[in-house]
Amino acid sequence: MTTQPPTGMVLNIQHFCTHDGPGIRTNVFLKFCSLRCKWCSNPESIHPKSELAYNPSKCIGTKECGLCLKACPESAIFTVDPDVKVRINWDLCTNCGKCVPACPPQALSLFGHEMTVEEVLDAVEQDGTFYRESGGGITVSGGECLLQPDFTAALLAGAHERGINTAIETAGNVPWAFMEKVLPHVDTVLHDHKLTDPVRHKKWTGVDNARILANFKKAYETFPEKTFIARTPLIPGVNDDEEHIRSVLAFIRPHKNVVDYELLPYFRFGESKYGFLGRVYELADFQPPTPESLARLRAIIDEAFGRTGSQQPEPE
Amino acid sequence: MTTQPKRIAIANGGGFVPGLNAVVTGAARAAQELGWELVGIRDGFDGLLHPDRYPAGGLVPLSAPLVEHLSGTAGPVLGAGARLDPFHVRTVTADNSVEETDRSDALLQALRKEAFNAVIAIVDTHALNVVFKLSRKGLRAVCVPKSAENQIAATHLSFGFNSVLSFAVDMLDRARQAAEAVGKIGVVEVLGEHAGWLALQAGTAVCADAILIPEIPYDLAKVAEKLRKKPQAGRPYGLVVVAEGAAPTAGQLATLPVNPVRASLSPGATGHEGGQVIDPSGQVAATVASQLQRLTDQETYPLTLGALVKAGAPTAVDRQLGLAYGAAAVRALQEGQAGVLIAFQPPELKFVPLVEAINKIRTVPGDSVFIQAARSLGISLGD
Numbered sequence: 001m002t003t004q005p006p007t008g009m010v011l012n013i014q015h016f017c018t019h020d021g022p023g024i025r026t027n028v029f030l031k032f033c034s035l036r037c038k039w040c041s042n043p044e045s046i047h048p049k050s051e052l053a054y055n056p057s058k059c060i061g062t063k064e065c066g067l068c069l070k071a072c073p074e075s076a077i078f079t080v081d082p083d084v085k086v087r088i089n090w091d092l093c094t095n096c097g098k099c100v101p102a103c104p105p106q107a108l109s110l111f112g113h114e115m116t117v118e119e120v121l122d123a124v125e126q127d128g129t130f131y132r133e134s135g136g137g138i139t140v141s142g143g144e145c146l147l148q149p150d151f152t153a154a155l156l157a158g159a160h161e162r163g164i165n166t167a168i169e170t171a172g173n174v175p176w177a178f179m180e181k182v183l184p185h186v187d188t189v190l191h192d193h194k195l196t197d198p199v200r201h202k203k204w205t206g207v208d209n210a211r212i213l214a215n216f217k218k219a220y221e222t223f224p225e226k227t228f229i230a231r232t233p234l235i236p237g238v239n240d241d242e243e244h245i246r247s248v249l250a251f252i253r254p255h256k257n258v259v260d261y262e263l264l265p266y267f268r269f270g271e272s273k274y275g276f277l278g279r280v281y282e283l284a285d286f287q288p289p290t291p292e293s294l295a296r297l298r299a300i301i302d303e304a305f306g307r308t309g310s311q312q313p314e315p316e
Numbered sequence: 317m318t319t320q321p322k323r324i325a326i327a328n329g330g331g332f333v334p335g336l337n338a339v340v341t342g343a344a345r346a347a348q349e350l351g352w353e354l355v356g357i358r359d360g361f362d363g364l365l366h367p368d369r370y371p372a373g374g375l376v377p378l379s380a381p382l383v384e385h386l387s388g389t390a391g392p393v394l395g396a397g398a399r400l401d402p403f404h405v406r407t408v409t410a411d412n413s414v415e416e417t418d419r420s421d422a423l424l425q426a427l428r429k430e431a432f433n434a435v436i437a438i439v440d441t442h443a444l445n446v447v448f449k450l451s452r453k454g455l456r457a458v459c460v461p462k463s464a465e466n467q468i469a470a471t472h473l474s475f476g477f478n479s480v481l482s483f484a485v486d487m488l489d490r491a492r493q494a495a496e497a498v499g500k501i502g503v504v505e506v507l508g509e510h511a512g513w514l515a516l517q518a519g520t521a522v523c524a525d526a527i528l529i530p531e532i533p534y535d536l537a538k539v540a541e542k543l544r545k546k547p548q549a550g551r552p553y554g555l556v557v558v559a560e561g562a563a564p565t566a567g568q569l570a571t572l573p574v575n576p577v578r579a580s581l582s583p584g585a586t587g588h589e590g591g592q593v594i595d596p597s598g599q600v601a602a603t604v605a606s607q608l609q610r611l612t613d614q615e616t617y618p619l620t621l622g623a624l625v626k627a628g629a630p631t632a633v634d635r636q637l638g639l640a641y642g643a644a645a646v647r648a649l650q651e652g653q654a655g656v657l658i659a660f661q662p663p664e665l666k667f668v669p670l671v672e673a674i675n676k677i678r679t680v681p682g683d684s685v686f687i688q689a690a691r692s693l694g695i696s697l698g699d
Contacts, residue, residue, distance in 0.1 A: 034412070034413035034414055034415075036406070036414045047416075075674075078675035080510065080679055089445060089675055091442060091445030091449070092445055092448075092449070092674070173412060173413065175411060206408065207408055207413070207414055210412075211412050
């Protein structure tokens with residue numbers, strides 16, 4: 001009897017990343033997340049299924065085309081005079097995707113595609129030369145990559161078979177069984193500590209952090225041979241306070257396999273995730289942290305790790 | 317013979333605009349005249365879907381004494397939260413994950429359990445779609461159109477617009493006086509992502525120097541040309557009114573430098589509750605102000621009225637209109653109508669099937685009398 005190899009819902013494969021694990025890496029972003037962080041920089045990764053995306057600048061208009069109007073079974077595509085470009089009624093759209101092949105200029109597309117482990121690994125291995133020379137590899141991210149545990153485990157095991165270094169980015173809000181399944185195949189675990197206070201964690205991410213902290217503690221103890229790097233996406237006015245940084249340090253420092261604690265200034269997301277798309281401008285309510293506050297908080301971390309100066313790059 | 321409802325619910329979807337309480341009053345009084353009972357649902361449909369969140373109960377019995385003095389007031393009698401969409405209800409699952417679930421069946425069941433025969437829904441364009449979907453699932457609903465931008469196409473006038481227009485005019489007058497006092501050009505952004513009625517009508521009322529609306533792509537060089545003449549005429553200040561959806565002619569710098577990935581996504585996908593929806597408020601004013609400053613060498617300042625103008629008590633027009641809409645909704649139910657929107661098509665209030673009301677936006681036509689008036693007054697429309 002043969003079992004079908006697991007497939008995963010992949011949002012995007014991004015090459016030449018330098019921020020998420022050692023060396024030059026290929027980031028594989030999976031869809032599906034169990035948190036709703038207010039500052040989320042890639043909301044297209046939140047939901048588990050494919051979602052329609054519409055880029056009006058590519059639409060050639062109903063005078064010359066209009067094929068999508070006929071293709072949509074939900075009457076979710078319409079026009080408004082005097083504009084000839086179509087509009088989407090997002091309330092009626094069911095993300096069925098029937099309009100996508102009907103759109104010649106590809107103004108309509110789907111975020112998220114079902115891919116096999118082999119398909120992803122073949123795409124990742126195009127960068128093999130860079131991995132070997134830089135000590136890089138594959139980083140599986142999301143969304144929350146641990147919410148597709150069978151696929152992520154198979155993907156990372158396959159990467160190891162091909163001699164590729166592996167890392168994951170996780171927020172840890174998953175059943176322990178998922179983490180336990182994937183972590184044996186991971187070299188470096190980049191894991192988020194978004195907020196310490198459980199009430200504030202719930203306020204800003206949708207859930208409290210009890211399970212997250214329990215998972216991380218258990219992971220440190222169950223997988224002593226793995227490298228863990230704690231991270232905090234630094235959101236001014238939310239978690240850029242000394243108290244949070246010190247409480248994370250208190251949580252991680254007893255565990256020698258947690259080798260570092262990185263602060264990710266809020267604006268960096270736009271730069272790393274969306275830079276390839278051309279224009280980057282996040283209209284969020286959050287401001288990036290100031291260089292001064294970042295330096296102050298990093299100094300606390302350096303002191304805790306017994307370093308004399310900041311080992312982390314300054315924001316550009 | 318159609319069975320007439322005896323116990324009906326009223327819910328508000330999509331936030332506050334002036335006149336909301338007039339609609340509630342109109343429906344309540346008309347229902348009372350028929351011997352029916354009208355009950356309000358708090359915070360969209362939340363009062364029914366999450367009654368546990370309301371210590372005093374999720375329903376508001378709209379008795380005669382309660383609505384006696386309600387029509388001209390601004391307080392949210394149905395609650396300040398107005399998420400009407402039961403198809404995407406954010407919940408935390410037993411295993412501590414956040415997900416959006418379809419609670420539409422639970423809502424319909426709760427309505428049956430409370431013995432509601434029908435629902436009067438006060439809707440913006442988003443809530444109109446939601447009620448359309450619910451009516452396809454069997455909900456007996458009548459919609460009342462609410463729009464600060466007057467963009468619901470089926471009706472000539474949504475309630476709320478007249479009050480918003482009056483407040484906007486008042487604030488534009490003040491903005492111009494402030495601009496005059498400091499010798500600058502004020503660039504004031506008003507609501508109107510898809511339709512420019514508010515900018516056009518308010519801007520014309522105060523004789524602004526320029527009005528930029530979504531329907532007419534703008535060329536700021538032409539606006540600047542007009543503004544440059546003002547100092548020569550001894551009036552070194554100006555007032556430009558922009559709708560938040562105003563956009564430049566092709567080839568010019570885009571007004572909204574948004575992330576194209578995020579901009580292409582459904583607001584539902586990005587999550588209204590998550591705060592991940594692009595909020596365009598203020599961006600057009602800031603962009604137009606900085607570009608005009610460069611083009612005119614006169615100091616400019618951006619100002620965004622935004623949702624401010626949606627607050628406050630209704631004007632006489634919206635009180636009358638709201639009462640009439642509410643009463644007409646009850647009349648529609650009395651006549652056996654369901655799945656309709658009450659539409660003001662002068663001189664009548666008509667019942668328009670929801671399927672004909674969705675997917676339409678009431679934009680400003682090129683030959684509108686308001687456009688003609690603005691041009692006659694020497695107001696630049698950016699073209």
